[in-house]
Amino acid sequence: QVLLVQSGGGLVQxxxxxxLSCAASRNIFSMNRMGWYRQAPGxxxxxxxxxxxxxxxxxxxxxxxxxxxxRDISKNTVYLQMNSLKPEDTAVYYCNANFExxxxxxxxxxxxxxx
Numbered sequence: 448q449v450l451l452v453q454s455g456g457g458l459v460q461x462x463x464x465x466x467l468s469c470a471a472s473r474n475i476f477s478m479n480r481m482g483w484y485r486q487a488p489g490x491x492x493x494x495x496x497x498x499x500x501x502x503x504x505x506x507x508x509x510x511x512x513x514x515x516x517x518r519d520i521s522k523n524t525v526y527l528q529m530n531s532l533k534p535e536d537t538a539v540y541y542c543n544a545n546f547e548x549x550x551x552x553x554x555x556x557x558x559x560x561x562x
Contacts, residue, residue: 448472448551449471449472449473449478449544449546449551450471450472450551451469451470451471451472451542451543451544451551451552451553451554452469452470452553452554453467453468453469453470453540453541453542453553453554453555453556454467454468454470454556455467455468455527455556456540456556456557456558457557457558457559458559458560458561459532459558459559459560459561460560460561461532461533461534461560461561461562462531462532463532463560464528464529464530464531464532465529465532465558466526466527466528466529467483467526467527467529467540467542467556467558468524468525468526469481469483469524469525469526469527469542469553470522470523470524471523471524471525471544472523473523473546474520474523475518475520475523475524475525475544476500476520477500477546478500478544478545478546479499479500479545479546479548480497480498480499480500480544480545481497481498481518481525481542481543481544481545482494482495482496482497482498482505482516482525482542482543483495483496483497483516483525483527483540483541483542483543484540484541484543485536485538485539485540485541485558486538486539486541487535487537487538487539490538492541493507494507495507495510495514495527495540496510496514496515496516496527497516497543498516498517498518498525504516509535510529510536513529513530513531513532514527514528514529514530515527515528515530516528525542527540529558532558532560533560534560534561534562535560536558536560537558537559537560538557538558539555539556539557539558540555540556540557540558541553541555
């Protein structure tokens with residue numbers, strides 16, 4: 448069982464920055480993969496960025512060069528630094544952990560980017 452607690456998010460103007468945090472109840476180094484997903488109104492949930500236990504990262508094309516996923520193993524926390532935000536980044540963002548072949552999700556946090 449993995450509990451993920453998210454923090455961060457909110458309202459920001461286009462071009463601004465936000466950082467999301469995801470604190471896990473277990474050692475994140477034991478996770479196969481952790482990441483961030485988002486879901487905009489009327490759209491399917493999509494992957495934003497992921498990081499494997501080995502530290503390999505993946506980014507959706509839409510966020511490459513603007514978003515950075517990172518982790519602090521000592522705090523069991525994964526971060527998503529979002530820079531140069533655009534209105535199309537507006538969505539509910541979810542933290543995800545894949546552990547022992549099961550997916551776990553955070554509670555979600557709203558990110559709204561105004562134009």
